[in-house]
Amino acid sequence: MPELPEVETTRRGLAPLLTGRRLRGATVREPRLRYPVPAGLGEQVAGQAITALERRGKYLILRLEAGWLLLHLGMSGSLRLAGAAEPAGRHDHVDLELDGGDRLRLTDPRRFGSLLPGAGDPAEHPRLRALGPEPLGPAFDGDHLYRRARGRRLAVKAFLMDARTVVGVGNIYANEALYRAGIRPDRAAGRISRQRYRRLAAALRAVLEAAVAAGGTTLRDFTDGAGQPGYFALELAVYGGGACPSCGGALRRLRIAQRSTWLCPRCQR
DNA sequence: AGTTAACCCTGAGAGC
DNA sequence: TGCTCTCAGGGTTAAC
Known part of the structure; x- marks a missing residue:
């Protein structure tokens, strides 16, 4: 049940490992998450470098050179780096393939999570637009x-x-x-x-x-x-x-x- | 318009 | 052992 601290922990752990890496493509084994993972994801991200990993509420924003991926871990989701030779388990639904051969792996048994690509200002995305302030930020009291x-x-x-x-x-x-x-x-x-x-x-x-x-x-x-x-x-x-x-x-x-x-x-x- | 319930999903644990 | 039932819950949508 990832809430803000779990999502922030994930972000802090992964950001230094991902920033500057280039994506080769993606493997989508199970597109049926909270929203369908788009079929052309691999082609869409291939060749793009990761510029940052940010958080807004319980969402993660993986910034790419052109656009971004909006990720939500739902109730049972987790993200981690998997080695090139690590076999995928039953709930390893999406791999983002990195230049070194390793992968950013999204695991989510209950499939309440989501992975949505977008471009422009992520704050304008329908999922983010109506969100309230960050509880650790200055606008909250x-x-x-x-x-x-x-x-x-x-x-x-x-x-x-x-x-x-x-x-x-x-x-x-x-x-x-x-x-x-x-x-x-x-x-x-x-x-x-x-x-x-x-x-x-x-x-x-x-x-x-x-x-x-x-x-x-x-x-x-x-x-x-x-x-x-x-x-x-x-x-x-x-x-x-x-x-x-x-x-x-x-x-x-x-x-x-x-x-x-x-x-x-x-x-x- | 505010509030509540249903829904999506699988695994763990309880009870029989 | 193996079945069935209940519970866990984030976030969206529908219904009250």
């Missing part, structure tokens, strides 16, 4: 959350996980940020004070920064660009249940917007 929440009756957790509110926040980090801020996840977004939103914004920023520093959270299958797991799972306070790290009471589970939600009923109000 408690006042932003407070303003956007005016009149909204949905649960604050669903509000926080909406990429139009702020990008990069999935189920794990929404649970953690709300716990750290002492806010009940099922409270209506419009009924939270500006002061408490400031606390929530700070908690979200802190938990995301700590998770990036730990290389992301590996619950089952996340690995970085070198195939290594992340260690932030050790620091999760509420996700997955158990006892509250603060008061010792039993954590409770709710369902909000079809997602498992964990909270401490004593520490979160």
Whole structure:
């Protein structure tokens, strides 16, 4: 379940290995991802050098000399460099072939990920156009959350996980940020004070920064660009249940917007 | 217009 | 052992 820290970990691991390399082509073994991978991908990218690997929310943007590839890892996706002789597994759907013979390999058992080519300004792409601010960037703070929440009756957790509110926040980090801020996840977004939103914004920023520093959270299958797991799972306070790290009471589970939600009923109000 | 549910997909784990 | 059932969930679209 790659959220912002896992995508950023992937980006940081791969960017220095990819920048400046030239693509020979692509092998598409399974084009049926979230959106169909275009048939002419190999011809489209062949001969182009990679100029950068960027991130916007949970999307990765692989910049080429002419145009770019927009990648999303969905729920179960991962990207890594595979050696020239490494055989492809059942879920290795796309290889981008590099000049040295090795490949940038997209693996995604559940196939919720995507790979979309484009040209021009990626920010204008329909998938990126309506996205909210980066939670680690200057445009995001408690006042932003407070303003956007005016009149909204949905649960604050669903509000926080909406990429139009702020990008990069999935189920794990929404649970953690709300716990750290002492806010009940099922409270209506419009009924939270500006002061408490400031606390929530700070908690979200802190938990995301700590998770990036730990290389992301590996619950089952996340690995970085070198195939290594992340260690932030050790620091999760509420996700997955158990006892509250603060008061010792039993954590409770709710369902909000079809997602498992964990909270401490004593520490979160 | 805001909110909720369905949908895409496979693997893991539980229960029988 | 092997079957069936449930759950995991990001993001888009449809329906209420």
